[in-house]
Amino acid sequence: MTIGKHAALAGFAAGLALAASAAGAQTYDPGATDTSIKIGNINPYSGPASAYGQIGKTIGAYFDKVNKEGGVNGRTIEFISYDDGYSPPKAVEQARKLVESDEVLLIFQSLGTPSNTAIQKYMNAKKVPQLFVATGATKWGDPENFPWTMGWQPNYQSEGRIYAQYILENHPDAKVAVLYQNDDYGKDVLEGLKDGLGDKGGMIIAEAPYETSDPTVDSQIINLKSSGADLFVNIATPKFAAQAIKKVAELDWHPVQIVNNVSQSVGSVLKPAGLDNSTGVLSTAYTKDPTDPQWADDAAYKEWEAFMDEYYPDGDKTSSFTVYGYTVAQTLMKVLEQAGDELTRENIMRQAANLKDVELGMLLPGIVINTSETDFFPIEQMQMMKFNGERWEMFGDVIDGAVGS
Incomplete structure (x- = not known):
């Protein structure tokens, strides 16, 4: 077309x-x-x-x-x-x-x-x-x-390492569950997360892949909750990321949630998932959030x-x-x-x-x-942010996640 x-x-x-x-x-x-x-x-x-x-x-x-x-x-x-x-x-x-x-x-x-x-x-x-x-x-x-x-x-591996750095500094005793798309994209972010955790890789206690042909990821989220994890890393494209956030809420599961950058859109992911359900979710950014009033002027x-x-x-x-x-x-x-x-x-x-x-x-x-x-990586810096129910709030410094070419 x-x-x-x-x-x-x-x-x-x-x-x-x-x-x-x-x-x-x-x-x-x-x-x-x-x-x-x-x-x-x-x-x-x-x-x-x-x-x-x-x-x-x-x-x-x-x-x-x-x-x-x-x-x-x-x-x-x-x-x-x-x-x-x-x-x-x-x-x-x-x-x-x-x-x-x-x-x-x-x-x-x-x-x-x-x-x-x-x-x-x-x-x-x-x-x-x-x-x-x-x-x-x-x-x-x-x-x-x-x-x-x-x-x-x-790149996704740098992003995964940034999440690992955040987890180690702020949730060093977390039990981590990961949902990921079963292709190079999902595996890349997961690899970066594991690399970043290093010898603390045992913090990841459950992993659940999904296929893009799957109608939902509900069964994956049910299995991840049953693992006893208290931190959930959501490595998914918008449709499935929204489903996952919504299902976490339906299950009355309350982990720290990190959603990967490709699915941090308020309009395309967090609204469909439910703004209340998305409150407190973490992610990364490298562009200005159009819903953030700090950019109004x-x-x-x-x-x-x-x-x-x-x-x-x-x-x-x-x-x-x-x-x-x-x-x-x-x-x-x-x-x-x-x-x-x-x-x-x-x-x-x-x-x-x-x-x-x-x-x-x-x-x-x-x-x-x-x-x-x-160096074929044009952008190699990101900043962590948290969703407050209406918009993302940036926190911390810009982090350079450069990798070798």
């Missing part, structure tokens, strides 16, 4: 576009011309992870804004976004369509660890950028073996809010996913600005690996984007 092709090029004659492409052939790869840049995207607009569809829609809206303001280096963005339903085989089909039929310059923000895993070898064999993927799996930072794939958000917040009002009025302004989509789109614009008129796939990756102390308005203060030829 094509969600959108956001471009202002409809009035240009095909011959003009072809002529422009031919004139600049030495600096353009497929998907780029003197007047346009074609960008592909794969998002789960349907299926078990459909809550993330807001990210793709926000990105499309941001490119509408870019186009209205004159494009990037004078070129408009044509954004082609397809639904894969969070299904790896469908992701492969959509990636091939984007590369071989639509001839995009790059695929940007393809979402989900299973889907990106399914297309990674193909993208690298084709030497097409698989840029700023929407998953924190640590394997996206492997430039030696996969030089065409780069992550964006903090913040200039960057006001810019984001104005963007939402004009370009995505139906979007959820309580959701971290719309902030995420807005911010990662800004990161790609930085790469394209740096690429200038050399719009080759090789130069796109070169510029993506040359981001230095990039500050974006909706990142938390103190968090900056840095990359290099050997």
Whole structure:
């Protein structure tokens, strides 16, 4: 399903576009011309992870804004976004369509660890950028073996270590139960948690995996409660994270709860779970929470809010996913600005690996984007936070969870 092709090029004659492409052939790869840049995207607009569809829609809206303001280096963005339903085989089909039929310059923000895993070898064999993927799996930072794939958000192992640090400092005698998605994503966070606990790994007394095809995680939560754990780490995507928080409350279980960053959205997770049920839940953040009144007079917040009002009025302004989509789109614009008129796939990756102390308005203060030829982890800092029943409250310092490339 094509969600959108956001471009202002409809009035240009095909011959003009072809002529422009031919004139600049030495600096353009497929998907780029003197007047346009074609960008592909794969998002789960349907299926078990459909809550993330807001990210793709926000990105499309941001490119509408870019186009209205004159494009990037004078070129408009044509954004082609397809639904894969969070299904790896469908992701492969959509990636091939984007590369071989639509001839995009790059695929940007393809979402989900299973889907990106399914297309990674193909993208690298084709030497097409698989840029700023929407998953924190640590394997996206492997430039030696996969030089065409780069992550964006903090990697899952670092996140797991941050939770371990919090547990050791604040709940050193806890009995820990873990729910996790049974794939590279869930196992990555769990591995980071265990690494961070080190010789205290025995604190984890129960683990329960779930499959994305499962209708609910109710049985897993019942089993975890029966373990006698008093601290629950919820490593799940939004639908299942919300189910888990709600089931914990229904069972009258009262553990300390930590929900992983990908499911800290108030609008998409905590509201469906029940705000009362979610009160006291802990998580991490690296972007500003749009429900936090401390940002009410913040200039960057006001810019984001104005963007939402004009370009995505139906979007959820309580959701971290719309902030995420807005911010990662800004990161790609930085790469394209740096690429200038050399719009080759090789130069796109070169510029993506040359981001230095990039500050974006909706990142938390103190968090900056840095990359290099050997560091494909753009964001490696996070801060702990606690939900008070209405909004998240930040606490502690920004924590650097950098890992080796």
